[in-house]
Amino acid sequence: MYASAYTPLLPGQKPTPGVKPVVALDNAAKAFEKLYPGIHIEFLPNTSTEGTNQWYETEGAAGQLPDISWVQGPYVNIDYPKGLFTDLLPYFQQPNPFIPGNKKWINTMNPEAVDSSIVPGVKAGTTGVYAVDGDWEGFGFWYNKALFKEAGITKPPTTWGQLVTDSQELKAHGIDPGATFGAPIYNWFAHIFQPNALGASRMRTILGVKGNTAGAVTSEENAYFYNHYGDWLNPSKDPALIDWWPAAKALLSTWDPATIDVTETNASTAPSPYSLFTSQQVAMVYVEGSDMPKLVYALPKKHQFPFGMFNPTSVMGTSKYATNLVTYQDVGGPYVGFQFAISTHLADSTMTPAKFKAALAWLQFITTPHWDQTIVNEEENAIPIIKGTTAPPVDRTFQQAIDKYPFWSLSAFDTMTSTSFDTIDGLFLEYVNGFISFKTAEKEYDADAAQIVAQFDSQNAGLMAKFTQQENARLGIK
Template sequence: MTSRTPRRTRTPSVALLAALPALAVATGGCGLLGTDKKADTGEAGQGKVTITLAGPNQWNTSGSSFGPAWEALVDAFEKREPGIEVRTQVLPLDGFTQTITSQLAAGTAPELVFNQPPHKAHEVHALDEELQKPNPYVPGNQRWIDVFRKEYFGPDVSKALSKESGKLEYIPFNLVAIGLFYNKDAFTKAGIQQAPATWEDFRAACAKLKAAGYDPVALDKGALAAGWTWESITTQLTDKYYDQWNYFDVTGKPGKAPSVTEKSLSKAIKEGTLTAAKTPEVAESLKLYKEFFDNGTPNWSGVADGGATVGYRDFVTGKAAMSWGTDFAVEALKTDAKFAIGTMPFPTITKATTPVSTDAPARYGASVGGTSYMVPSTVKGEKYAATIKFLQFMSSPAIKPWLDATGGLPAIEGVEPSSETAGLLEGEWGKIYRVHGLPGGPEGSPFREVFDGFLLGKRSLQEELPDLQKWWDRGVEAGIKKNNWGDEDWAR
């Protein structure tokens, strides 16, 4: 069952391929396999240890460089460690997964590889022991693991662990998060003093933006807005069911999980505790869902997918004032948009909007599904030592200029996010929701196929509800089969 919806299953952006296994890369792909300018200089200088980092370009369309900010960061490391040279190998977006998976299996991977491609645990170094040692680039640090924001990365964070070994096998350079970008100039022109915090604020802002000549929200035919909006609404309105639906822990055993899991939702649907027709929050969610889309680009179903920023062209040209996006979109936005940008959480739906609300705050949470790298198990000796040093440097305050330039969200303590992306971690929005977003259809089914007819006004609410239940029932049965839950009493 595709409960986690589009953030995890559909997108051309790399960051969203991770935990999404997601959150996102700037628009566009990169070119041919390439390396940065250092690769053209021949062998490393005498006495130097050369290590190579290989992964996709998440920030621009270059096929040879991650960008000036990255190169400046590497230069800073090399000045700190003159005996080490770091080379960057840019892998094509449409082939990096196969390349890295094949190299790891063959034992030919370079010293650092992007962590998202499928691999076996024995093909990479587990870093748990290294993380218990001090990070020399963080003054006063006693254990490297302590520099990370513990809610996102560490031995107690299930999504940070290898599913096969239960170990920590990569280091996150940043976090990935979603939220709404907005045009500060458009807000000022429309007389909006501050970003809307509640749904009522959002309604009022949309009316002012329309009066000022803007489409309030940029939308396109991609799956991102459909999934993120549905999740952001349903996680709020169903928060009241946290205890009632929380049947299983994160391992799938009876117990409680910090966030109600897909398995728990499947049980609720299977047993009829959660139904599209009788659970009032479902119909209310659909109404607000359509209202959001009705405030978007009028012909959104015919607008090309904008990548990591929904309705990218309409947003950067100033036609629309708000847009869904991820922190990985910032570098492109700062280049293409001719106005100051800000970020904000999705609005909180309060009792002032609907009586089924409990005033539960809008939450989504960040993830380590951004830029993360691991060390192949074939890396030994001085190259391994040099690689660990680079990873330690990348989890120190020295990365702040790079994060600011790219809009990256810090995975470590003591580093503040850039002004453009601070809103993606603001308040409760930066915390993970308590109830998993309500599902769309079975895994692999296009999420928009479930809702487009309703969002476009071609199907009524009364028609959508039973149709949605059919999607859920199919998704639950598919999930039971895929996850081998069939022997459990609830699944029979």
């Protein structure tokens, strides 16, 4: 098994000084092997080689993939060669025998994770669900309580407007307010503001869902609703898609330009937000994952400081299009380290029906609430999402949010072509760093969106013709 970030300490390996070794998955393996003495779980090393596209391709072609691998579900049969992994969806409909009373394994899973793992994702391909998800990556603002107190701020902000005000107050007291990764900032902020501006009703229509059913806007949907049914995803006709940019700039303009004035291609040149935070050079950082606690607690006692995490739950007042839809949980999602797939015989020449049965049982075993919570919480970089699990206290609010609110993912245009990300993110950074006016940014955004959609339509003409026919029928358009 290649277990990625959850790979336990292997025989002969020595733990890194000052770093607590990961042992939970190994403990689970020992418990499983006790139930089934004829089965042995062997873990592969977690190096820079495993888990790359080239590794899946070369090892799969040679029939040498491990029985179980960490795999990001939506990439199967699209970014990876077809036929490497087994569609698990039929088995999701069967009981998990390790959960008393369970009638369908899928009923224990986070529906947003299952939905977002369905293949095809943004392109046509062999359909199915090829990985079981057990963790979730959350974004949040980690903040230094002592530095906030020094600026007279006694509690974290709950609205975007208060976040901006607090950031300005920190700066006024000579405290560097915040930092994030150098890029991609557009993508993260778009997930907060764009679904919010469109509102629940339009998001449900675009995604074709009812109630709070999860969904991620695909490139096909982006292209369709750019040209059809109200042109909701056409910024030249619906400015809501970009009207939030000034609110993002209001926050980022209080931060040190060195932390954001970079592009995706040279993001590594930006200062590490983790280093800036743990050295108390900034008051807050907006980052993914939940490993900040172990970084702070790893500091010498005299350098540790009180900290916490928050997310503004309201963006009302940031734009005339802002709604009361809660969307902060839409940043992040599954695909951290607990996404495991079973190889086919084509990719793993040692795979047999008996071995597949054992591999399936092992995945069912580690996706019980007890083991999912134990494994994910130990690694301290994600949130467990099997029903019945509890995240660490610092992540509990975020876990409750992804259970309570819909996961409606939208970051318009930036993943539609091979160059669209750099185009849109680069424009956003030009604006927030003060190189162009908002009026200029609006015009360029409209032009870039038109060009990206036209290129996508041209490259996927057959797919879009079929998809348009399908959507027209769904929406009653003749």
